[in-house]
Amino acid sequence: xxxxxxxxxxxxxxxxxxxxxxxxxxxxxxxxxxxxxxxxxxxxxxxxxxxxxxxxxxxxxxxxxxxxxxxxxxxxxxxxxxxxxxxxxxxxxxxxxxxxxxxxxxxxxxxxxxxxxxxxxxxxxxxxxxxxxxxxxxxxxxxxxxxxxxxxxxxxxxxx
Numbered sequence: 001x002x003x004x005x006x007x008x009x010x011x012x013x014x015x016x017x018x019x020x021x022x023x024x025x026x027x028x029x030x031x032x033x034x035x036x037x038x039x040x041x042x043x044x045x046x047x048x049x050x051x052x053x054x055x056x057x058x059x060x061x062x063x064x065x066x067x068x069x070x071x072x073x074x075x076x077x078x079x080x081x082x083x084x085x086x087x088x089x090x091x092x093x094x095x096x097x098x099x100x101x102x103x104x105x106x107x108x109x110x111x112x113x114x115x116x117x118x119x120x121x122x123x124x125x126x127x128x129x130x131x132x133x134x135x136x137x138x139x140x141x142x143x144x145x146x147x148x149x150x151x152x153x154x155x156x157x158x159x160x
Contacts, residue, residue: 004079005079005080006061006077007077007080007083007109008065008075008076008110008112008114009075009078009105009115010073010075010106010109011090011106012072012104012106012122013033013074013101014072014101014102014104015099015100016101032069032099033096034067035064035067037097038067038076039062041093041095042076042090043055045090046058046059046086046089049089054085057085058082058085060079062076062077062078062086063076065158071122073106073123073126075155077112087105107122112160120152120155123148130144131144
């Protein structure tokens, strides 16, 4: 019996949408990213940039396994033979479901365990940056700690 070899991509989608008025702020909250919209954007990017043959190669193994709505951190599984195609089309993305983003591939690994460790470390760094933005971090301390605990459990629950 053979097993399928995968690559795991840890991607951060940096939201570059500008919010000026309160009406735009309300619509930006409803436009948050989800796994399905990321998958559809990746599919459209593969078809546009590589073609139907590229989607035929990549489509069966491409899977969005995890997405954090707070940090826009995403874990994507792809077949080992086609991970360079996926990495390339990720970097070519400019928007996902009308949300302008800059994708940043943080980590590529052959095992889910190393990707989990990298995702947990990255979440801690992002939350530390969030805490420094606020003058009174004590007010937001509990919610960030709860988020870190919850996201760590969700990430550790991922299986191959």
